[in-house]
Amino acid sequence: MKYVSTRGTPERKQFCEILLEGLAPDGGLYLPEHYPQVSDATLSQWRTIYHTQGYAALAFEVLSLYIDDIPAADVRALCEKTYTAEVFGTGEIVPLRHLEDDVWLEALSNGPTLAFKDMAMQLLGNLFEYELARRAEELNILGATSGDTGSAAEYAMRGKKGVRVFMTSPHGRMSAFQQAQMFSLQDANIYNIAVKGVFDDCQDIVKAVSNDLEFKRKYRIGTVNSINWARLLAQVVYYFAGYIQATESNAQKVSFAVPSGNFGNVCAGHVARMMGLPIEQLIVATNENDVLDEFFRTGVYRVRASADTHETSSPSMDISKASNFERFVFDLLGRDGARTAELFERQLATAGFFDLSTDAAFAQCASRYGFVSGKSTHADRLATIRDTWQRHGVMIDTHTADGVKVALEFRKPGIPMLVLETALPIKFSETIVEALGRSPERPAKFEGIEALPKRVRLMDADVDAIKALIAAECQAT
Numbered sequence: 001m002k003y004v005s006t007r008g009t010p011e012r013k014q015f016c017e018i019l020l021e022g023l024a025p026d027g028g029l030y031l032p033e034h035y036p037q038v039s040d041a042t043l044s045q046w047r048t049i050y051h052t053q054g055y056a057a058l059a060f061e062v063l064s065l066y067i068d069d070i071p072a073a074d075v076r077a078l079c080e081k082t083y084t085a086e087v088f089g090t091g092e093i094v095p096l097r098h099l100e101d102d103v104w105l106e107a108l109s110n111g112p113t114l115a116f117k118d119m120a121m122q123l124l125g126n127l128f129e130y131e132l133a134r135r136a137e138e139l140n141i142l143g144a145t146s147g148d149t150g151s152a153a154e155y156a157m158r159g160k161k162g163v164r165v166f167m168t169s170p171h172g173r174m175s176a177f178q179q180a181q182m183f184s185l186q187d188a189n190i191y192n193i194a195v196k197g198v199f200d201d202c203q204d205i206v207k208a209v210s211n212d213l214e215f216k217r218k219y220r221i222g223t224v225n226s227i228n229w230a231r232l233l234a235q236v237v238y239y240f241a242g243y244i245q246a247t248e249s250n251a252q253k254v255s256f257a258v259p260s261g262n263f264g265n266v267c268a269g270h271v272a273r274m275m276g277l278p279i280e281q282l283i284v285a286t287n288e289n290d291v292l293d294e295f296f297r298t299g300v301y302r303v304r305a306s307a308d309t310h311e312t313s314s315p316s317m318d319i320s321k322a323s324n325f326e327r328f329v330f331d332l333l334g335r336d337g338a339r340t341a342e343l344f345e346r347q348l349a350t351a352g353f354f355d356l357s358t359d360a361a362f363a364q365c366a367s368r369y370g371f372v373s374g375k376s377t378h379a380d381r382l383a384t385i386r387d388t389w390q391r392h393g394v395m396i397d398t399h400t401a402d403g404v405k406v407a408l409e410f411r412k413p414g415i416p417m418l419v420l421e422t423a424l425p426i427k428f429s430e431t432i433v434e435a436l437g438r439s440p441e442r443p444a445k446f447e448g449i450e451a452l453p454k455r456v457r458l459m460d461a462d463v464d465a466i467k468a469l470i471a472a473e474c475q476a477t
């Protein structure tokens with residue numbers, strides 16, 4: 001399998017080449033040259049594999065269609081090391097929970113940081129360690145986080161040989177629980193940096209360091225953001241696992257409702273559907289930051305200014321643009337790289353939006369690709385959390401509530417609707433208290449984490465000081 005950029009550069013790359021890379025050199029995102037087709041017979045075989053050997057074995061089947069530059073036995077070992085009951089709290093890894101007629105939750109949030117990003121990031125940690133050892137190289141991951149991504153990255157990379165993580169976060173702006181999750185890590189290769197500033201200051205530091213190409217090369221600076229193809233690929237697996245659990249025969253279809261921000265999660269659903277998984281609809285649920293809902297309703301993709309990006313009670317979906325969306329548009333436009341480049345490079349930069357409403361391709365979003373969308377507000381989240389608790393005795397987090405709210409608008413009789421549960425309520429307890437008047441339960445392993453010793457450096461929003469820290473640590477360890 002070779003990989004191509006969405007912006008049309010003819011060069012083809014292998015999986016391990018793009019594993020440690022971010023964007024393609026032409027600014028595009030990587031996608032496989034084609035989507036391997038899963039026949040009815042193969043799907044039946046995968047059904048048996050999942051039921052008899054479990055999630056890791058299914059993950060191997062999916063991944064090995066896309067990775068041919070790592071020996072199969074090693075890919076299998078990496079899957080088995082990643083998807084364990086010990087790490088994900090349950091042998092099923094992504095169990096379904098029934099809510100009501102034809103509506104299920106698929107739990108993706110039983111990993112170490114209680115959010116779905118663990119599903120991909122845990123595999124990425126093991127892939128990075130494997131590939132860096134093979135090349136006898138090191139990687140310094142520099143990131144900016146306001147919550148989920150940073151903690152998922154740290155829990156995935158902690159103790160991994162050849163990897164250091166320098167994670168900036170805005171000082172005093174994360175919840176006490178999120179701070180405790182990250183700052184309590186005592187691993188020598190994890191560096192928490194609380195920056196005196198806001199999240200944008202953290203992102204600016206990461207950009208400034210990455211733009212210093214000499215520094216970037218010398219210290220092997222990398223990222224783990226959601227545009228990484230390996231992360232997306234890892235996510236494809238749980239669409240198959242959800243389908244297999246919800247159905248008994250391949251003649252059945254299911255729909256997925258996905259709380260969406262950067263379009264990474266639901267893009268994995270798109271890949272699964274392109275491979276032939278019988279998915280009826282892919283339902284994109286947004287919060288008040290409705291860039292994606294606007295596109296699927298109107299055909300206009302309009303990036304928001306930071307002043308128009310709302311801080312909401314489902315904060316991991318607070319985006320101004322959806323960084324993975326270019327992948328879907330590339331497919332939608334018949335994989336026309338020149339046209340994708342024209343839209344994302346020129347039109348977005350000059351006009352801040354593009355309009356496909358009069359393009360024949362736009363109608364295919366729903367008809368051919370199964371995409372529909374909806375939006376949920378703070379009031380909807382509160383009502384949905386309350387309703388789900390009162391009617392089903394199930395407590396859901398704010399992001400999942402956005403998914404449930406929109407899912408219920410698109411139900412079709414007889415077609416199981418799987419809502420992806422992307423976080424546990426304990427991570428967003430303020431809103432749970434607002435909705436239910438009671439706090440969510442805390443999993444035992446997080447009891448009292450706020451009192452643990454913290455390992456964090458407080459630093460000014462100063463690019464040179466951060467570079468000096470990275471350089472010093474590379475020399476010291």
Ligand SMILES: *Cc1c(COP(=O)(O)O)cnc(C)c1O
Pocket residue numbers: 115116117148149226259260261262263264265266316317399422423
């Ligand atoms: C990251 C995240 C999302 C959004 O996922 P995308 O892949 O960015 O669309 C939704 N919910 C939670 C809890 C998240 O952490």
